[in-house]
Amino acid sequence: MSRERPGGRQGERIEAVDQYRGLAIVLMVIANHLADIASAPDVGLTPIDLIAPFFIFAIGLTCGPSCRGRTAISFAGGSP
Numbered sequence: 001m002s003r004e005r006p007g008g009r010q011g012e013r014i015e016a017v018d019q020y021r022g023l024a025i026v027l028m029v030i031a032n033h034l035a036d037i038a039s040a041p042d043v044g045l046t047p048i049d050l051i052a053p054f055f056i057f058a059i060g061l062t063c064g065p066s067c068r069g070r071t072a073i074s075f076a077g078g079s080p
Helices: 015-038 047-075
Strands: none
Touching: 015 047
16 A cells, blocks of 8 residues: 655555565464474474564564654654
């Protein structure tokens, strides 16, 4: 979804970040499903332990641009 920003510029999504985030979610769902099937005892490091940080990284990639955009709207007198 694209929104009008101050100065007439519309919000642009970074497609690579969206694809990365989607891949991380798909991998988490698959790993969670496999963990339910295997029901192995805790051995310390699981596939979910390796995949979940990828999603957290994707969140970090989008926090900066999102906060800057909301701050610019807020200072321009608009509503987010």
